[in-house]
Amino acid sequence: MIHLNTVSKIFNAGAKNAFCALDAVSFEIKQGEVVLLKGASGSGKSTLLSLIAGLGKPTHGEIVVGGKHISKLPDHFAALFRRSSIGFIFQKFNLIPTLSVFENIIVPLIPSNIPEKELCSRANSLMHRFGIAEKRETLIKHLSGGEQQRVVICRALINNPRILLCDEPTANLDATLSYEFVQMMQTLKTEGKTIVIATHDSLFFDLPLIDRSIELSKGKQI
Amino acid sequence: MMLSPDVIAILVLDALFLLFGTFAFVLSLGIARHFDAHSFHERQYALEKKALLVATIIQYIFYLKLPLFLFFIFTSDTISNLITGAMCAAGVVNSVDFGLLLFAFKIINLYLFGFWLVLHTLDLKNETLPYTRAKFSLFVLFFFFLVAEIFCDFYFFNALNIDKIVSCCGTLFSATSTSSIRFIFELPHPILLSMFYGTFALHVMLFFRKDALGFLLVNLFFIPLSILALILFFGTYIYELPTHHCPFCFLQKEYHYVGYLIYITLFGGTFFGISASIMSLADQRKTYASFYRYSFYLTALFVAIVSAYPLLYFYRNGVWL
Amino acid sequence: MHIKFNTYLLAYALNALYRRGFKSFFTFLMLSFITFLMASILIIAHAIKYELSLTIDALPELTIQNLQAGRHQNISLEHLDTLLDIHGVQRAIPRVWGFYYFDNAGVNFSVMGIDTFDHQTKEHLETMVTAFDFEAFVATPSMVVGKGVQRILNENYYKDYFNFITTEGNFQKVSLAGVFDARTSLESNDMIFMPQEIVRNIFGMHPQEATDIVLRIANKDEIATIITKVKALYPSSRIITKEAMRVSYQSIFDYKSGIFLALFLVCLVTFLMIVYDRASGLSSEEKKEVGILKAVGWQINDILKEKFYEASIIAFSAFLCAIIAALFFVYTLQAPLLRDIFTGYSVLKPTFVLPFVVDIQMLSVIFFLSVPIYMAAVLIPSWKTATLDADEVMR
Numbered sequence: 001m002i003h004l005n006t007v008s009k010i011f012n013a014g015a016k017n018a019f020c021a022l023d024a025v026s027f028e029i030k031q032g033e034v035v036l037l038k039g040a041s042g043s044g045k046s047t048l049l050s051l052i053a054g055l056g057k058p059t060h061g062e063i064v065v066g067g068k069h070i071s072k073l074p075d076h077f078a079a080l081f082r083r084s085s086i087g088f089i090f091q092k093f094n095l096i097p098t099l100s101v102f103e104n105i106i107v108p109l110i111p112s113n114i115p116e117k118e119l120c121s122r123a124n125s126l127m128h129r130f131g132i133a134e135k136r137e138t139l140i141k142h143l144s145g146g147e148q149q150r151v152v153i154c155r156a157l158i159n160n161p162r163i164l165l166c167d168e169p170t171a172n173l174d175a176t177l178s179y180e181f182v183q184m185m186q187t188l189k190t191e192g193k194t195i196v197i198a199t200h201d202s203l204f205f206d207l208p209l210i211d212r213s214i215e216l217s218k219g220k221q222i
Numbered sequence: 223m224m225l226s227p228d229v230i231a232i233l234v235l236d237a238l239f240l241l242f243g244t245f246a247f248v249l250s251l252g253i254a255r256h257f258d259a260h261s262f263h264e265r266q267y268a269l270e271k272k273a274l275l276v277a278t279i280i281q282y283i284f285y286l287k288l289p290l291f292l293f294f295i296f297t298s299d300t301i302s303n304l305i306t307g308a309m310c311a312a313g314v315v316n317s318v319d320f321g322l323l324l325f326a327f328k329i330i331n332l333y334l335f336g337f338w339l340v341l342h343t344l345d346l347k348n349e350t351l352p353y354t355r356a357k358f359s360l361f362v363l364f365f366f367f368l369v370a371e372i373f374c375d376f377y378f379f380n381a382l383n384i385d386k387i388v389s390c391c392g393t394l395f396s397a398t399s400t401s402s403i404r405f406i407f408e409l410p411h412p413i414l415l416s417m418f419y420g421t422f423a424l425h426v427m428l429f430f431r432k433d434a435l436g437f438l439l440v441n442l443f444f445i446p447l448s449i450l451a452l453i454l455f456f457g458t459y460i461y462e463l464p465t466h467h468c469p470f471c472f473l474q475k476e477y478h479y480v481g482y483l484i485y486i487t488l489f490g491g492t493f494f495g496i497s498a499s500i501m502s503l504a505d506q507r508k509t510y511a512s513f514y515r516y517s518f519y520l521t522a523l524f525v526a527i528v529s530a531y532p533l534l535y536f537y538r539n540g541v542w543l
Numbered sequence: 544m545h546i547k548f549n550t551y552l553l554a555y556a557l558n559a560l561y562r563r564g565f566k567s568f569f570t571f572l573m574l575s576f577i578t579f580l581m582a583s584i585l586i587i588a589h590a591i592k593y594e595l596s597l598t599i600d601a602l603p604e605l606t607i608q609n610l611q612a613g614r615h616q617n618i619s620l621e622h623l624d625t626l627l628d629i630h631g632v633q634r635a636i637p638r639v640w641g642f643y644y645f646d647n648a649g650v651n652f653s654v655m656g657i658d659t660f661d662h663q664t665k666e667h668l669e670t671m672v673t674a675f676d677f678e679a680f681v682a683t684p685s686m687v688v689g690k691g692v693q694r695i696l697n698e699n700y701y702k703d704y705f706n707f708i709t710t711e712g713n714f715q716k717v718s719l720a721g722v723f724d725a726r727t728s729l730e731s732n733d734m735i736f737m738p739q740e741i742v743r744n745i746f747g748m749h750p751q752e753a754t755d756i757v758l759r760i761a762n763k764d765e766i767a768t769i770i771t772k773v774k775a776l777y778p779s780s781r782i783i784t785k786e787a788m789r790v791s792y793q794s795i796f797d798y799k800s801g802i803f804l805a806l807f808l809v810c811l812v813t814f815l816m817i818v819y820d821r822a823s824g825l826s827s828e829e830k831k832e833v834g835i836l837k838a839v840g841w842q843i844n845d846i847l848k849e850k851f852y853e854a855s856i857i858a859f860s861a862f863l864c865a866i867i868a869a870l871f872f873v874y875t876l877q878a879p880l881l882r883d884i885f886t887g888y889s890v891l892k893p894t895f896v897l898p899f900v901v902d903i904q905m906l907s908v909i910f911f912l913s914v915p916i917y918m919a920a921v922l923i924p925s926w927k928t929a930t931l932d933a934d935e936v937m938r
Binding site: 226227228229230231232234235238242271274275278279282286289290293296297300303304 | 585588790793794797798800801804805808843844847904905907908911912915916918919922923925926929930
């Protein structure tokens, strides 16, 4: 499903302040696998996730996701690929504070301009599933951390993606909410989603949910 | 020099087009030379972004040029009040030597920019961006047309002289010996009309058969033929005067601005027709049915409008002009 | 190429503007104000032009004045018959008129003589002559005045009559017989009509002289020939055609509004520099937002489109507000300060009301000079925003 072949990313290549964020990383993740991406902060986890999503381009190497050469895709098509195949769950939620729950959830669908009926039914079923239906019209800034996390998950799932990329998903959650998050990932795993969780939270380290771990340190694979 | 508000508006926007156009031109040169969809170089990513900027600028210019062109005709019509002898835009346009050239440039540029955008859409449909280099090379060429048009615009308004007496459309489009386009008046109406309706019939037929090459040729041929038919035949029925052949006067209020409708349907129809054909030729897998359809509807509407005039005249008066 | 309207994107754009509250509002306000200024100037110029064109429409085709040493002199009535003999001249009508300076109020009145036996030079004079009994006015000197004149006379306690001071220094008492209302107030607000004999008396003119002679011509195509004939008969005369007056008025007003437009453009450019600058400087919030949007699958084009919607909302609402405000300012408030620029002589003339004219052409000019230019100013900053690296969001 996700295939990395000696991927390197050097920021400001050639300049004095050149910084090697990733150095010859290679691995493969199969469909339906839940993979943990371990490492201290600054080890290159976030960079790796953004390369898999096609948000950035590697300096060397090749990334193939779902049969598509993401690293070779012009930005225009990389965005289309993200829209159809990738769901993102961010560390700081990254929701838009002045929009309501519903409006935040449909943000990924706005460019496709699909009919209102379909859009509403998709958003509503997700909100029901994650128990935030009654907060539909509430503005994000009035929500608790746990509720925001659910909104983020709904937004990540609205396009029905095959791959979920989570970047430090539990950094802003307390123990109960973190556990709740793991439960939700568990259900998503049973639905056959491929999930990559980048974290240094020890909570995840010995969970049965995790199929495999990949550890990074200073951009290198250990 | 005319310094009326309308002229200033046109010139200001021209200046803006020139500024943006030049910027886009410089960027296009770089893209046309260095763009390589297979490259991993940082420069390639920068070029992809710049390509989007150029495309945005071209869209801006095109979508503004459409209403501005109508406004230009409208303004020329207004100026005709000021210029002795001019009855409509025709007189104004002809009061300078290159007036008709300016008009031609304006229309051609609209087509060119429109086609560019069609190519752009087509390009963004394929992951390898197959037409990127081609479309920016084309823009480098089109830019000179744009510059030529803008300079013509400037000299046109600069050269307009309200003290000069010009010929009105009555002399410009007449069968008298002094007229420069006299020879076309010798074309008999039955031949002209059978060519006109024949081409339209061909248009309809090829529309149903979705024959790209034929459709392209028919549309290209239909533009000059229609203008000729307007001047020689249909115009006289709009004015209900057998001697008045002007293709500009019916843009005026007296004729309920029907000219705008006539030209929009004619140019719109042929534009979509030509675009549909070019796209189908470039990309054999699809037929671009919607463009074929727009072309067909607009052209049919055009034919219906111009045909209505002589038919109604005959219905009311029982005779042809 | 295919621009399909996207209501969700519109809602999103509205919310984005709201999120940047003050910044958006400031831009909207400035753009509205500048557009309002331009719209006001154009609307005033347009209204005055319209008023003048109505005045000029009513003028006779040819006016013949007598010149001596390049100055306008009275013309002898002996010429009338000779002029009438020219083929194509329908009528030759002598006019007796002039300006009377009323010291107390510091205004000029236009005094126009009426000859009841002759044809009138303008249509509305014809209706006035039938409405009032000018023949009786000769015996008991009386006059009909415009509304502005009546107001000024009232302010100076002349209710029923007015004492004109003749060139010899005598008083000529003229009673006020009535007030007339004309189609255009610019031309006739300051008008006083009375029999020609009394006008001659006030201005000290010879009975066999007139101020000028106007010609009615049946066929417009003959005007040029008639001009050459008159010129040959009276080499010292000046012949003014209606057409020439119309053209010169129109170009004067075009020129005047053109100059103000040029000044206005300087304002606009300054403003757009500010807009460009503000749009280019992005807060970390905005950078993060672009990052989020890209991460969830928006293309650069989608973000550009969203920015386009934002700019359109600002530009169109500012345009509409400016137009409404300008119409209110010009027609309800009668454009204080601004209209003096165009009329110039309005200090000397009694006030007048601007006629209401709005046409598509004027609105188009205002549109083309506001909306697309604003769009142009935000085009490059929008592109810069849209092509930001999305990494920001990942940190």
